[in-house]
Amino acid sequence: MKNIYQFIAVRFGLSIITLLLISFIVFSLMELVPGNCAERYLSFKQSSGQNITFQDIAAEERRLGLDRPFLIRYSSWVLNAFQGDFGTSCIMRVDISTLLIPKFGMSLGICIVALILAYSLAIPFGIISATTKNKILDSSLKFFSYLGLALPNFLVALAVMLFSTIYFGDTLTGLFSPEYQDAPWSMKKFLNFLAHAWLPIFILGWAATALALQTVKALVIDENKKLYVTAAKARGVTGKRLLLNYPTRHALSPLINSIGFDLNRIFNDLPIVALILAITDAGSLLLQALVRSNDQQLAGAIIFLMTATIIIINFITDIVLSIIDPRARKGMLNQK
Amino acid sequence: MSRTEILSQKQLVFQRFKKNKSAKIATFFLLFLISLGIFSDFLSPCKPTIAGADKDYINGAPQIPRFWDENGFSIRPFLYSTERTRSIETNFRWVETVNKEERRYVYFFVKGWEYTFLGITFDRHLFGVDKGQIHIFGTDETGKDIFSRTLKAIFISLAVGLLGLVIKLFMSLLVGGLAGYFGGWVDSILSAITDAIRTIPPIPLFMALAAFIPDTWSAEMRFFYIATILGLVDFPTLARRLRTHLLSERNQEYILAAQLCGTSTFKIIYKHLLPSFTSYIIVDTLINFPYMILAETSLSFIGLGLQDPVNSIGVMLENATKTDVLLNYQWYYIPTLFFIALVMAFVYVGDGIRDAADPYRVQK
Numbered sequence: 280m281k282n283i284y285q286f287i288a289v290r291f292g293l294s295i296i297t298l299l300l301i302s303f304i305v306f307s308l309m310e311l312v313p314g315n316c317a318e319r320y321l322s323f324k325q326s327s328g329q330n331i332t333f334q335d336i337a338a339e340e341r342r343l344g345l346d347r348p349f350l351i352r353y354s355s356w357v358l359n360a361f362q363g364d365f366g367t368s369c370i371m372r373v374d375i376s377t378l379l380i381p382k383f384g385m386s387l388g389i390c391i392v393a394l395i396l397a398y399s400l401a402i403p404f405g406i407i408s409a410t411t412k413n414k415i416l417d418s419s420l421k422f423f424s425y426l427g428l429a430l431p432n433f434l435v436a437l438a439v440m441l442f443s444t445i446y447f448g449d450t451l452t453g454l455f456s457p458e459y460q461d462a463p464w465s466m467k468k469f470l471n472f473l474a475h476a477w478l479p480i481f482i483l484g485w486a487a488t489a490l491a492l493q494t495v496k497a498l499v500i501d502e503n504k505k506l507y508v509t510a511a512k513a514r515g516v517t518g519k520r521l522l523l524n525y526p527t528r529h530a531l532s533p534l535i536n537s538i539g540f541d542l543n544r545i546f547n548d549l550p551i552v553a554l555i556l557a558i559t560d561a562g563s564l565l566l567q568a569l570v571r572s573n574d575q576q577l578a579g580a581i582i583f584l585m586t587a588t589i590i591i592i593n594f595i596t597d598i599v600l601s602i603i604d605p606r607a608r609k610g611m612l613n614q615k
Numbered sequence: 616m617s618r619t620e621i622l623s624q625k626q627l628v629f630q631r632f633k634k635n636k637s638a639k640i641a642t643f644f645l646l647f648l649i650s651l652g653i654f655s656d657f658l659s660p661c662k663p664t665i666a667g668a669d670k671d672y673i674n675g676a677p678q679i680p681r682f683w684d685e686n687g688f689s690i691r692p693f694l695y696s697t698e699r700t701r702s703i704e705t706n707f708r709w710v711e712t713v714n715k716e717e718r719r720y721v722y723f724f725v726k727g728w729e730y731t732f733l734g735i736t737f738d739r740h741l742f743g744v745d746k747g748q749i750h751i752f753g754t755d756e757t758g759k760d761i762f763s764r765t766l767k768a769i770f771i772s773l774a775v776g777l778l779g780l781v782i783k784l785f786m787s788l789l790v791g792g793l794a795g796y797f798g799g800w801v802d803s804i805l806s807a808i809t810d811a812i813r814t815i816p817p818i819p820l821f822m823a824l825a826a827f828i829p830d831t832w833s834a835e836m837r838f839f840y841i842a843t844i845l846g847l848v849d850f851p852t853l854a855r856r857l858r859t860h861l862l863s864e865r866n867q868e869y870i871l872a873a874q875l876c877g878t879s880t881f882k883i884i885y886k887h888l889l890p891s892f893t894s895y896i897i898v899d900t901l902i903n904f905p906y907m908i909l910a911e912t913s914l915s916f917i918g919l920g921l922q923d924p925v926n927s928i929g930v931m932l933e934n935a936t937k938t939d940v941l942l943n944y945q946w947y948y949i950p951t952l953f954f955i956a957l958v959m960a961f962v963y964v965g966d967g968i969r970d971a972a973d974p975y976r977v978q979k
Contacts (some may be wrong), residue, residue, distance in 0.1 A: 300811035308823050425966075426712055429958040431909050433916055434951055437935060444942055489749050530787070547816040565819055586815050594812075 286601050294594045301586050302357045309575040310349065325370075331464050332413045365580035369400045375580050390545045393480045397487035397541065401533075405495025409503070415453055420492070427489025432548040436555040482552050494537055495530070502526035524598060539593035544586045627762035628894075631971035635726065637784070638967020647959035648953070650771035657729035659763030661750070664924040669748045677753040677761075677946050680721050693718040694744060733913045753946035756934065761970040763952040764926055769957060771927045775842045780900060782846025783853065783907075791854035792884045795861025806858065809851040818913060819849050825919040834925040840979045841920050845907055853899055860892050896973050902965035905958040912954070928954045 329514045340346045359366065365375035407419040502508065503526045511525050550565050622630070631740075632638060643676065661669065669675070680692035697801045725743035729736055743749060752761035794805040825843045828837055864870070865888065873883050914920030915929025923930060928950050934940060935947045 296807060299809050300807060301815060303813065304815070311827060399824060412644070425959060425962050426955075429909075429962050430904060431913050431916075432956060433913060433932075434955070437932070437948070439950075441945065441948065531864055543814065543816050547818045550819060550822065551917060565822065582815060582819050582823060585819060589814050589816075 284599065284604075286366075287598055290594060290597050294590050298587060301590075302360060303353065305579045305583050306353050306356055307342050307410060308430060309394060309579040318378055337377055337608065357543035357564045358541055358581070359585055365583075366576055379539075379577070379580055379584070383581070386549060387588065389476060390483060390542060392476075393483035393541060393545055394487060394538065395523050396480060397491050398534075398538075400484075400488045401491035401495055402531070405492045406499055406522070408492070409499035410522060422575065424489040424492045425461050427486050428493075430486075431551075433551045433555055434477075434487055436552050439478060439482070440555065479552050482556075483545045483548055486548060487545055490544065491534070491537065491541060494534060497532035498533060499526055502530040535600045535603070536597045538591050542592055546589070602604055620743055624894075628968075628971045632967055635967045638970075641963035641967065644956065645964055648769060648957050648960060649773065651766055651953075654732075655766035655770050656732060657737070657739070658741050659760070659766050660725075660727060660740055661748050661760035661763045663730045663759065663763040663767040663926065664794045665757060665759065669750065669754055669760065671758075671842070672748070672750060672754050673729070673758045674756055674944050675750055675754040675758070675828045678750050678947070680749075680751075681704070683708045686758070689718070689720075691719045691808065694721070694749060695719070696747065719747060719749075721749065739860035746751060750947045753944070755931075755944075755947065757836060761931070761946060761949060764931055765928075765953055768931060768950060769953060770922065770929045771838075771925060772908045772911060772954075772957070775838065775845065775911045775921070775927070776904055778839070778842035779845035779907045779911075780904060782843055783854070784896070784900065786847060786850035787857055788810070788889070790850065791857030792861065792889070794854070795858035796865055796880065796884050796888070798862060798865070800857065806855070809854050812926070813851040813855070818910065820848055821845070821910060821914055822917070822919055825914055834922050838921055838925050841914065845910055849907065849910075850897050853903075856895070856899070857892060860895070861888055864888055864891060898965070898972050901968055905961040908958065908961075947951075 337346070345352070356366070363376055363380070365379070367374055404420060409415055411417050505526070508525050510519070511521055516525070565578055617900075640913055675697070679696050682689060682692055693840060696719055697713050705787050721742055721744055723742050724739050726738050727740040727743055729738045731737070748760065752765065754760055755764075785820075790805055791803065794802040794809075821844060825841065828840060831842070861884075870883060870887060873887055878886075911920055912929035912932075914925060915922075915927050916932055918933060921927050921930050931950050933948070942946050
């Protein structure tokens with residue numbers, strides 16, 4: 280039991296280090312964007328007719344603390360970010376946390392449902408395709424899962440839109456009907472949300488399914504070759520009992536590890552799907568921040584939140600795996 | 616026949632690959648698509664840039680050459696001519712009318728716009744019509760020929776992928792090589808960094824990097840920049856694998872022997888350690904190539920990637936989400952079929968090579 284606590288401590292330390300590294304990368308990227316907040320604030324004033332000098336910009340920089348050295352600004356940013364405070368967006372002039380957190384929660388919800396959908400499809404079909412002797416079934420499963428990998432999500436979204444505009448005369452965009460857009464949450468709004476959300480969930484889940492299916496298949500095939508399965512066969516265990524009790528049980532535990540990776544993939548596709556389906560979530564906010572306005576504070580906050588979520592999920596899945604599977608825990612501790 | 620043959624590793628891999636039917640078909644298909652891209656200038660009847668736009672056939676439907684109609688049969692395929700008219704009857708909107716009486720015949724190896732291939736200027740094209748232009752996939756909102764642009768887009772996508780790949784390989788070899796060879800604290804630091812980069816979702820990261828491109832850059836500069844960031848963001852996975860491989864390999868005795876002979880570090884890495892890893896690198900490269908193209912397409916699609924006149928499928932689809940296009944001009948989507956075919960062919964070939972290169976694979 281002592282082992283588990285040691286493992287959790289080591290793993291926690293590693294997660295924090297990764298998070299710090301990422302926050303550093305993100306912050307440096309934000310700094311590289313030409314122009315800073317002081318210039319943006321003042322250029323707005325200039326456009327409303329005031330005369331702006333270099334002294335004004337320097338004064339504004341001092342007021343915002345932008346004249347401090349890079350490392351000091353970074354540490355104050357990262358300290359605030361860990362407390363959930365990302366400052367204000369100097370283009371939209373709102374507090375980033377208030378703007379972002381509800382939208383991010385919604386995106387995360389959609390992504391996690393998509394992930395659950397993906398796994399509930401991938402596990403049974405992966406096992407089927409690993410064990411089937413039916414060549415046509417196997418190659419058609421292979422074809423569909425490769426198609427899921429090969430098709431960019433925006434094409435799937437476009438195809439669904441194309442189809443629905445031609446046949447239903449509705450573009451299926453957005454997350455709510457107009458009348459519910461600003462309404463407070465209620466049962467009706469929730470149902471309306473579900474009626475719209477299935478499409479992004481389906482599109483995001485589809486690509487993840489393809490990948491998870493390949494993983495399940497490879498894992499089951501690998502386990503199937505092992506001696507204990509042969510031994511079980513020799514003892515006369517056959518059919519479903521053999522398959523489910525022996526190779527599958529062992530094959531699925533490494534799958535827990537791929538959850539974080541698959542979530543990464545779904546986050547990856549989120550902004551583009553959001554753009555096509557005109558969803559106002561964190562993904563499209565990121566696009567807005569980057570494409571239309573160069574809003575580095577907002578963009579940095581979104582990328583930081585996305586990555587932090589993935590790191591937290593990775594941390595949790597590693598702990599879960601180490602509890603289920605002592606081999607993983609041992610391997611991890613010996614490595615370090 | 617009882618003759619003992621000694622097969623090299625390459626021959627063995629090739630033999631196994633040939634047995635895989637779907638991979639073989641995919642290989643031919645892939646070669647076909649690649650040659651479409653390489654010979655795109657010769658194959659396209661119209662110039663793919665704005666200079667070749669057909670002002671008289673804007674948002675025009677695909678023109679399929681036909682052999683007969685009510686006016687009789689013709690061995691040489693032909694098209695009808697179209698005229699754009701605008702008058703009080705059409706409410707002053709441009710309306711296209713098809714003139715069935717006036718046929719335009721399709722000719723092969725016709726003279727057309729000039730292009731350079733391997734440094735030589737040509738003006739012959741595979742096919743064309745005697746009057747006006749032919750658009751077998753239709754035209755877009757400025758009258759640019761979608762067929763010619765599709766072929767050019769295949770070429771550009773391959774070029775971006777290739778350039779990104781070179782950068783990715785270079786970075787992976789450098790970082791993975793250093794981390795794996797030296798181990799210790801060098802490895803710890805480099806691995807922590809590669810792991811951190813790997814955790815960030817790549818497309819948001821691409822987007823953040825692509826947003827730095829100043830508006831003043833030319834389309835060609837954007838092309839190189841996009842290829843570079845694609846390669847830079849993609850390197851961690853391969854670097855990581857390379858490191859693990861080198862860590863186990865560097866304690867082998869042949870490395871010790873080389874070190875005792877006074878061979879320099881870099882020579883040991885590139886002469887002795889890397890060759891043991893080449894086949895893995897080749898396989899990984901092939902498998903990941905389509906994802907490089909996909910990333911570029913997604914970037915261009917949201918307007919952060921390539922821009923006209925350097926066009927890719929993503930650039931071509933930028934406007935395709937408009938309801939107008941969805942309802943009326945579905946031929947905008949024809950290029951996607953080529954694109955899907957290209958990526959699928961790559962995936963199948965990569966899969967076949969991976970299976971063939973794995974000596975432990977049980978033959979089914």
